[in-house]
Structure formats: C-alpha cells, structure tokens
Amino acid sequence: xxxxxxxxxxxxxxxxxxxxxxxxxxxxxxxxxxxxxxxxxxxxxxxxxxxxxxxxxxxxxxxxxxxxxxxxxxxxxxxxxxxxxxxxxxxxxxxxxxxxxxxxxxxxxxxxxxxxxxxxxxxxxxxxxxxxxxxxxxxxxxxxxxxxxxxxxxxxxxxxxxxxxxxxxxxxxxxxxxxxxxxxxxxxxxxxxxxxxxxxxxxxxxxxxxxxxxxxxxxxxxxxxxxxxxxxxxxxxxxxxxxxxxxxxxxxxxxxxxxxxxxxxxxxxxxxxxx
Amino acid sequence: xxxxxxxxxxxxxxxxxxxxxxxxxxxxxxxxxxxxxxxxxxxxxxxxxxxxxxxxxxxxxxxxxxxxxxxxxxxxxxxxxxxxxxxxxxxxxxxxxxxxxxxxxxxxxxxxxxxxxxxxxxxxxxxxxxxxxxxxxxxxxxxxxxxxxxxxxxxxxxxxxxxxxxxxxxxxxxxxxxxxxxxxxxxxxxxxxxxxxxxxxxxxxxxxxxxxxxxxxxxxxxxxxxxxxxxxxxxxxxxxxxxxxxxxxxxxxxxxxxxxxxxxxxxxxxxxxxxxxxxxxxxxxxxxxxxxxxxxxxxxxxxxxx
Numbered sequence: 001x002x003x004x005x006x007x008x009x010x011x012x013x014x015x016x017x018x019x020x021x022x023x024x025x026x027x028x029x030x031x032x033x034x035x036x037x038x039x040x041x042x043x044x045x046x047x048x049x050x051x052x053x054x055x056x057x058x059x060x061x062x063x064x065x066x067x068x069x070x071x072x073x074x075x076x077x078x079x080x081x082x083x084x085x086x087x088x089x090x091x092x093x094x095x096x097x098x099x100x101x102x103x104x105x106x107x108x109x110x111x112x113x114x115x116x117x118x119x120x121x122x123x124x125x126x127x128x129x130x131x132x133x134x135x136x137x138x139x140x141x142x143x144x145x146x147x148x149x150x151x152x153x154x155x156x157x158x159x160x161x162x163x164x165x166x167x168x169x170x171x172x173x174x175x176x177x178x179x180x181x182x183x184x185x186x187x188x189x190x191x192x193x194x195x196x197x198x199x200x201x202x203x204x205x206x207x208x209x210x211x212x213x214x215x216x217x218x219x220x221x222x223x224x225x226x227x228x229x230x231x232x233x234x235x236x237x238x239x240x241x242x243x244x245x246x247x248x249x250x251x252x253x254x255x256x257x258x259x260x261x262x263x264x265x266x267x268x269x270x271x272x273x274x275x
Numbered sequence: 276x277x278x279x280x281x282x283x284x285x286x287x288x289x290x291x292x293x294x295x296x297x298x299x300x301x302x303x304x305x306x307x308x309x310x311x312x313x314x315x316x317x318x319x320x321x322x323x324x325x326x327x328x329x330x331x332x333x334x335x336x337x338x339x340x341x342x343x344x345x346x347x348x349x350x351x352x353x354x355x356x357x358x359x360x361x362x363x364x365x366x367x368x369x370x371x372x373x374x375x376x377x378x379x380x381x382x383x384x385x386x387x388x389x390x391x392x393x394x395x396x397x398x399x400x401x402x403x404x405x406x407x408x409x410x411x412x413x414x415x416x417x418x419x420x421x422x423x424x425x426x427x428x429x430x431x432x433x434x435x436x437x438x439x440x441x442x443x444x445x446x447x448x449x450x451x452x453x454x455x456x457x458x459x460x461x462x463x464x465x466x467x468x469x470x471x472x473x474x475x476x477x478x479x480x481x482x483x484x485x486x487x488x489x490x491x492x493x494x495x496x497x498x499x500x501x502x503x504x505x506x507x508x509x510x511x512x513x514x515x516x517x518x519x520x521x522x523x524x525x526x527x528x529x530x531x532x533x534x535x536x537x538x539x540x541x542x543x544x545x546x547x548x549x550x551x552x553x554x555x556x557x558x559x560x561x562x563x564x565x566x567x568x569x570x571x572x573x574x575x576x577x578x579x580x581x
Contacts, residue, residue, distance in 0.1 A: 086309065
C-alpha cells in the first residue's frame with residue numbers, strides 16, 4: 001500500500017469512525033427507508049429521532065422508527081475517465097478515491113454491504129460486496145493505482161453496465177466529473193442514486209495560459225496555440241452549458257447530487273448534503 | 276531580355292524536411308494535460324493560427340532567399356559592343372547572269388546573292404546591319420539597324436537595274452565608310468560583293484585606298500563569277516588595305532561558305548564578350564522572412580513562451 005493510499009485510508013477512517021463527530025455520523029441514516037412505527041422514547045435512543053409533533057400531542061417523548069432494511073447495498077461507482085487526471089491542488093482521481101474511501105468506511109460502519117465498480121471507457125473492475133474494513137482499503141488501493149490517462153468517458157455504457165450488473169436495489173453513488181452526455185433515467189428508476197460531481201476550480205474557471213500545447217487526457221488529441229482569454233471564454237461557455245444540461249437532467253429524474261471541488265474537504269460537505 | 280531563375284533550386288528540398296519534421300517530430304513545446312479539450316476546444320483550435328503562419332512565412336522566405344532568386348540579364352552589354360556590318364551588294368547588269376547555282380540554273384546571280392545575304396542576316400543576331408546597293412551610283416538601301424524583318428524586306432525589294440547598269444565600287448565604298456564612320460561600334464565590318472570591274476566611279480582608286488587604310492573598318496571583298504569577270508588584284512588590294520580578306524566564289528555553294536566563314540570569323544569574339552549580369556533578389560524574401568520571424572518571436576514571447 002503506497003503512501004497516498006495509506007494517507008487516504010487513515011484520514012477517512014478517522015473521519016468516519018472518529019470520536020470528534022460523535023456517534024451520529026452515519027451517512028445513510030434514513031436513506032430510502034420506509035416509516036414503520038412510532039414508539040415511546042427509551043433511554044439510549046438518539047434524541048434527534050424524537051418526533052416533535054407526536055411528542056407535543058401526547059406529552060410524552062416519541063421516536064419515529066423507520067423500517068430499517070439492514071444490509072443496504074452501497075455501490076460506489078467511479079468514472080475514471082482521462083480527464084480525472086487533472087487537478088490543480090490534487091488530481092481529481094485522488095479526490096475521487098478519497099470519496100470512495102469515505103463512503104466505503106461509512107457503509108462498513110453502518111454494517112452495510114459495500115462494493116466498488118470502476119468504469120472508464122469500459123468496465124474495469126467490480127468488487128464483491130463486503131462488510132470488511134479490509135475490502136475498503138483494498139478498493140482504495142485498487143482505485144488509486146488505476147491508470148486513467150487516455151481513457152474516454154463512456155457515460156452511456158456506464159449507466160447501462162450498472163443497470164445490468166447491479167441486480168439488487170442499492171444505494172448507488174456515482175462519482176465522476178460528468179462532462180458529456182449523461183443519461184441516468186433508467187438507472188434512477190431501479191436504484192437510489194446519488195451523484196457526486198467532482199470538479200477542479202481551474203477546470204471550471206480557466207485563465208489564459210499563453211502559448212502552449214493542450215493535450216486532451218482522454219483522447220490524446222492536442223491543440224497548440226495561444227490559449228488566451230477568448231479561447232477560455234468559449235471553453236467556459238461550453239462548460240456552463242454542460243452543467244445546465246446535467247443539472248436539469250438530474251433534477252428531472254429526482255437524483256440527488258452534490259458538486260465537490262478538489263480543494264474542499266469532502267467529508268464535511270458530503271455529510272451535510274446527506275442529511 | 277531578362278530571365279528569372281533560382282541559382283540553387285535544390286535548397287527547396289529543405290521545405291519538405293521542415294514539413295516532415297513539423298508533422299512527425301514536432302518540437303517539444305510545453306504541453307499540459309487539460310480536461311475536455313476535445314469536447315470544448317477543438318472547434319476553436321483555428322483561432323491561433325497566426326503564429327503558425329508567421330513561422331512558415333519565415334521558414335519559406337529564408338529558404339527562398341537561400342535558393343538565391345536572380346534576374347539574369349544576358350544581353351545587357353552585348354548591344355553596345357555589337358558590330359556594325361555593311362553589306363555592299365552589286366546590282367549591275369552583269370548580275371543578271373544565270374547558271375551560278377548548278378542546282379538551279381535558271382536563277383540569276385543577283386537572286387542567289389539575295390538569298391545568301393538573307394541567310395547571313397539571320398545569323399548575325401546581335402549586330403546592326405546595313406545594306407548598300409550599287410551600280411552606276413551607290414545608294415543606301417538600309418541604314419544600320421537591328422530590325423531583321425525590315426532588312427529582309429529591303430533585301431528582297433532590291434532589283435537589278437535599280438541603280439543603273441555599270442559598276443561603281445569606289446563610290447559604294449565611300450558611301451559605306453561614310454556611314455560606318457558615324458557609328459560608334461567597336462568593330463565595324465564591310466562586306467563588298469561584286470562581279471565586275473569598277474568602271475563608273477567618280478572617286479579614284481588611290482584616294483579610296485587611302486580612306487580604307489586610315490579607317491578602322493574591316494573590309495571583306497568577295498568576287499563572284501569567273502576570274503574574267505572581276506579584278507582580283509583590285510579586290511585583293513582593297514581587302515588588304517581594309518585589314519580583311521578577299522574571297523572569290525564561282526558558284527552558290529562557295530558563296531555560301533564564304534559568308535559563313537566571315538560569320539565564323541566574327542562570332543567567336545562576340546561570345547567572349549557576352550556578359551551575364553545577375554540581379555540578385557534574395558534581399559526581398561529575406562526581408563519578409565526576417566520581419567515574419569521577428570513578429571513570430573514577439574508574439575510567442577508576448578504569449579509567454581520562453
């Protein structure tokens with residue numbers, strides 16, 4: 001296990017299992033669970049589960065109990081296209097691995113089944129669903145050593161593959177930069193989707209770079225020339241159009257999403273948005 | 276008469292080398308991986324072609340100037356140093372004689388002389404030629420001129436009896452020397468063609484001989500017909516005084532040979548005097564190339580390329 005992988009695993013593990021945030025840091029609490037019953041509060045229950053409406057009516061603390069379907073399937077699928085090699089602070093792909101690690105440990109903590117699927121221009125690896133901490137470390141290592149350059153993102157193939165390969169209804173995290181034609185309609189019918197868009201600030205707000213050669217990390221095509229502000233303005237326009245399209249699609253299909261930047265700490269923002 | 280050409284055209288092979296190199300082994304400029312270039316930027320790749328164009332203008336301009344484009348002026352000085360040739364043609368009655376050309380016995384001497392002279396005019400490309408016709412009197416049929424077409428016309432217009440029936444060689448020579456003395460050509464030549472003996476001149480032989488000896492004109496004399504027809508010693512004396520040669524022709528072929536002999540005697544010198552003047556033009560493409568390269572460097576550094 002190399003240093004980066006070790007660092008990621010230790011950091012995220014500490015964040016997920018750490019004392020600092022209390023024992024309430026389950027990311028998936030209440031996710032897609034059906035309401036089952038109300039019962040009186042007993043010592044030891046999470047105080048936040050107290051339903052204030054019922055409590056107010058009956059003058060006794062009541063907690064809302066959800067039909068907790070244990071052994072939730074958590075599937076984390078990463079789209080390691082070539083463009084994820086980019087990043088000013090750190091490569092997007094490393095950031096994505098960190099996310100994978102957080103989600104992995106969180107699901108282990110919740111004793112959910114965790115599996116990771118790596119996809120780029122085709123399917124690369126599908127891990128067996130597991131509840132062991134070791135499997136998370138292994139997947140982190142596996143994902144970190146994945147060579148992303150010169151792999152073109154195939155979003156259509158991605159959603160189709162996930163639809164076919166993941167049989168059981170799952171909580172599915174899709175991590176990628178989501179630039180391109182993304183169609184998750186069918187997949188969102190079957191699974192509970194959560195899209196994590198990973199971007200770099202420079203990627204979204206590029207400045208003029210001067211005269212040099214830009215190489216596309218996915219296709220390897222390059223353009224040489226004066227990368228001035230007008231060229232970058234075009235780029236920015238295209239990027240905004242892409243995001244507009246993406247958000248519209250996600251909202252329309254009721255898919256939750258979050259956009260994370262490589263210079264942000266993923267854990268806090270992720271925890272917030274999951275609540 | 277200027278001709279455009281390249282002194283070292285093989286230099287243009289280098290353009291191919293540059294092209295191949297730019298295609299298959301481009302210089303490693305700064306290259307960075309940047310995401311979504313293909314999706315977002317390929318459409319606008321043409322925007323910064325100016326630098327590329329300037330670079331190629333520079334390269335091609337330099338190679339053009341290396342290939343040394345020139346205007347070659349071959350005949351610039353030849354005109355000044357060309358010869359002036361006077362052809363003195365006898366048109367006395369005796370020229371009416373036939374049978375000079377064995378192949379074509381019906382033609383008169385005069386017709387044959389006209390043909391041969393026309394041939395001779397064609398050969399002398401860079402010389403001014405004049406024609407003097409004489410019989411009783413001598414007259415200038417054509418002054419010294421470069422116009423070959425005009426000369427041909429004039430020669431073919433000459434007819435027997437146009438100037439009389441007798442022969443006035445001395446008068447004709449006087450006319451000739453008169454004209455040639457006004458010309459400032461370096462080499463002046465007179466070719467006298469006759470088939471008779473002087474019997475009508477107003478100028479005495481002695482004074483014409485003196486005139487010839489004093490002048491720098493080269494005089495060739497040709498006698499045609501049999502030895503009875505012309506005065507060989509008389510013509511010889513003239514030729515000797517005029518630093519030239521005497522020839523005699525009894526038929527068409529020999530006449531032709533004599534004219535080509537004279538032609539040869541004079542051409543060899545002309546060739547040696549031919550001056551090729553090169554007008555070098557490399558400065559213009561070089562100027563453009565350097566200007567383009569300057570802009571190229573300026574633009575590149577302005578855009579932040581070390």
